[in-house]
Amino acid sequence: MLKKERQAFIMHEIDIHNKVLSSDLSLQLNVSEDTIRRDLQELDDTGILTKVHGGALSKSFHFTLKNNIVYSQSEKKSIALKAKALISDGMFILLSGGTTIIELIKSLSPDLRATFFTVSIPSALELLDHPNAEVIFIGNKLLKNSQMSVGAEVVQRLSEIKFDLCFLGTNSIDAEQGLTDLDLEVIEVKRAMIASSAKVISLSISKKLNTVQRMKVCNIEEVDILITELDPQDHLLQPFLAKGLTII
Amino acid sequence: MLKKERQAFIMHEIDIHNKVLSSDLSLQLNVSEDTIRRDLQELDDTGILTKVHGGALSKSFHFTLKNNIVYSQSEKKSIALKAKALISDGMFILLSGGTTIIELIKSLSPDLRATFFTVSIPSALELLDHPNAEVIFIGNKLLKNSQMSVGAEVVQRLSEIKFDLCFLGTNSIDAEQGLTDLDLEVIEVKRAMIASSAKVISLSISKKLNTVQRMKVCNIEEVDILITELDPQDHLLQPFLAKGLTII
DNA sequence: ATAATAATTGCATCTTTGTGCAGTTTTTTA
DNA sequence: TAAAAAACTGCACAAAGATGCAATTATTAT
Incomplete structure (x- = not known):
């Protein structure tokens, strides 16, 4: 040549x-x-x-x-590293959008062979850079701000698949109010994601803990694992422990 | 000799x-x-x-x-401007991937209100920047190189919708061999795109004319309109005119 | 037609370019 | 901050190119 x-x-x-x-x-x-x-x-x-x-x-x-130089936050990196440990070869993994999820994808070992599903374009793009990830985008109408797909079609497709793990980059999580969000269409999709997954893992930096948005996604009991950058003994996490969540 | x-x-x-x-x-x-x-x-x-x-x-x-940068860009811009004229409010428009299509999206008037469908992530991202476009991504398994979705699921979804216009950023187009491409999965999707559209428009810079790839997508007769940066009288375009295509 | 002239071609020689490798330094990552 | 990854440097060797020269072939003029 x-x-x-x-x-x-x-x-x-x-x-x-x-x-x-x-x-x-x-x-x-x-x-x-x-x-x-x-x-x-x-x-x-x-x-x-x-x-x-x-x-x-x-x-x-x-x-x-x-x-737009981004200083990738060390808190999110620390969360990503903890989350990564839950993933192993061959799993079907469902990912939401959000910067914490992006950090998680970046931190994945290049050798990992798993199948990733997502509704978020930024997450999909990051996944495509992984040499061995099979990437499946559940598409439909796209929201301009969040660059994720929403709508009945998405909910339907999600309901047809059973995922091993679902990682949610959570906006707002509260021990009493559960997961909450701003947008009705987003909520519908998140509910479907949770319903189809064997284990639901919420990734939340500590300042998102105990915050509440207008609309409810689900009760806190639906979340299996909560990962933050804090030490599991931290007092902020005790209400979640009391509700039976695993804290990492 | x-x-x-x-x-x-x-x-x-x-x-x-x-x-x-x-x-x-x-x-x-x-x-x-x-x-x-x-x-x-x-x-x-x-x-x-x-x-x-x-x-x-x-x-x-x-x-x-x-x-690479400067010149082919201006050819693509000229193609985009010609293509834009075919689009009007309320249409259902299907877009492939490719840099020419991206140029087309960039050139769209901000006032245009139409519904855009695509299987290409770069195209979808560009569409999301348009203030009034409704964007629908037909998702499924994503190809790492071309960042487009492929597979039976995509073909199925495409077959369920009737589009007014389908714009294809064409790799290889030849008056005799028709449209050709490299990848089997891509071909399946392109065929489905063509089958579901009332009008098929191929956007091709002149150096892609009369080139042939390994695998056939469809006959040249399936293409309704061919848009290049050349003058319609250009001798390179005569074979396509003879096949009944509209040249712009 | 044929001698004179010009053009073409292959070869030998020398020069330049392209590529990989080993050892060292810099940058990135955990 | 240590280990890993990537980059840089100089060097060796092979591949390709340039050039002058001689042999061959084509063209032209008489």
Whole structure:
């Protein structure tokens, strides 16, 4: 294969995915990573992509990244690590949206082979970066703000599948009021998610504990496991323990 | 064999494969690689191919690489503007993935009120930025590379809805071979998209015209309208006109 | 037709380019 | 902060390219 061909392939990949990994390209094109790095350097020199540690980004993507630098919160990372331990090979796992869930996906071992279902586009995109995850998006009408699908069609599809684990990036959780949320359509979907799952796990940073929104999703008893960044002995968690939840 | 004959053969190979290797040509034409190199140099001087280390590339191929960002973008914009004119309020519109489709979505008037269906995540995300579009994602298993959903479930859902317009960002379109693509699962979905739509519109930048991939999606007659950045009188488009397509 | 001239081609030689590898340094991650 | 991943550097070697030269082939003029 000609060098220019290889570089055209790299640009093609960049067009599609907005990013490339040196390691992937090395495998796909059957040349050493050094060669890929040299190609990326050349392409960067001509200015049509931006080389970064590990690979390269499209010019436009790099621009957007620079404009919203996200400091990924250490609390969410700590929650993600605890949640990860519950997942094993072969499971059917249902994921909601939310930054905590994104952290969980990022922290997954690349070797994990499981089937992930989600109704959230950001979660789906993050899952697609995982080399061995089977990703299934339950689609229908999309909400503009939350970028998740809602509606009867979604509820129906969810009811047809039995999931091992359901991870909810929870907005508001309270020992008395249970899970609550803002949007009627979101609530319907969350209820369906909970109903179809053997174990429901709520991921909540501590400041979301004991907060209540307008509309009820379900009672606290429907949640099996609550994961926060706090120590399980923390006094904030005692009401949930009393309700029979497992705290991690 | 005359020099001109040899060079004609080289150009023929370039037309078919978009590239040639000096070593291959040397064997096929039974002359030394030096001679081939001199031929390629001459052809490069006249500007009808681009000589590179190891062989030569077709102009269009090289063009793609060199001007990836700026130029092909403007072609796609021109296509998007022509396509936009076909859309009006209240329509049910089905969109594939691809950068040309993204351009189309970006160019839509903010006042337009229509319902958009898609199987492509990038298209869905772009649609969500439109203030008045109703966005419906037909979800199922997601392909890692193309970020689109595939599978029987998708085909089934598509078959249940009747769309006014279907815009396909076409990979390969040929007057004789029709639409072709690389991936079996993608083909199944595209077929279902075409079957459920009153009008099928193919958006193709000119360099995708008269190219063929491994697997057939449908005959050219199934496509109603072909939109390119070229003038409808362009000779490249005559074969499609002859097949009864509307050219814009 | 044929000699003179010009163009084409292959080969030998030297130069440049492309690629992988080993050792070291930098960056990222746990 | 230590271990792992990625990057960089210099080097070796193979592949491809350039160039001058001689042999062959084609073209032109007489």
